Amino acid sequence: MNEKDFGLPPLYDPQSEIAQQNNLMDAQVITAQVSVPTAPLHETPDTDSQALTYVLLGEPLYCTETKGSWQKVVSIIDGYSGWIDTAFVNTAPTAPTHRIIVPLSHIYTLAHLKSQPLNILPMGAFVTVAGQPENGFMPLLGGGWVFAKHLYPIGTEAIDPLAAAESFIATPYLWGGRSYMGIDCSGLVQIALAASGKRIHRDSGPQFRSLGRPLSKDEAPARGDLAFFPGHVGWMIDGIHLLHANATHMAVTIDTVADVTSWVAAQTDKPPFSGYKRLSE
DSSP, X not given: OBHHHHTOOOOOOTTOHHHHOTTBOOOOBOOEEEOSSEEEEESSSSTTSOEEEEEETTOEEEEEEEETTEEEEEETTTOBEEEEEGGGEESSOOOOSEEEOSSEEEXXXXXXXXXXXXXXXXXXXXXXXXXXXXXXXXXXXXXXXEEGGXXXXXXXXXXXXXXXXXXXXXXXXXTTOEETTEEOHHHHHHHHHHTTTOOOOSSHHHHHHHSSEEOOTTSOOOTTOEEEETTEEEEESSSSEEEEEETTTTEEEEEEHHHHHHHHHTTOSSOSXXXXXXXXX
16 A cells, blocks of 8 residues: 555655655555554654654554564654554554544444543544444444544545644643644644645654745734744744744643744744744745
């Protein structure tokens, strides 16, 4: 199976970041899928090593190496590479039909809200619907039911990306995180844009170089623009405030650009504000 069979849109990469970054790999063949709601990709095959990013249920992977109970994999979504415990992968990948469109949704035992939950799924998780709706729920391949309104078909533009990002307010900050259980600044941008049918880079640096157009000095930022700082990014919700996952509050919060710029300035010798990018043009 490859990324087209899986239903993925092409990675938006106008600057060929995936060919230039040492931590990225262009992989298109799918050999496995994530089998748990969210799992870390580690720097080394060791649970105590740093988590580089997190992958979500159903996301496609390409295995490059096996060492004991670990696999070195590439996330087909964005080219990120790292080590994952084999307990968290399924080596018989299945093409999905839908993704989760709300921050969290349960898989239920039966098509009824009072039935026992089997698992919980984050926004962006891939699932395969296998059957007709019943009582407002959709049956999944492998068992269980998901509330139908929490799903959207692969290949559709589900919701406005800023609306998706706003649903993460108060989510705890987690380095490398990409879900409501924990998320970082660039993960919030990536997951929110995925909800609108876009497949983009994982880190804020490649996002800054690839997304949108820069605003000129005489253009005011507007709702839906991105604000970039060295190593950081956030969503503008108006001309002054941005929504961002940050380590200052260890959560997704709303702050002024002026405040964030001052926090960044205290941590770097670089110019503390990189610029605004507009995605809608």
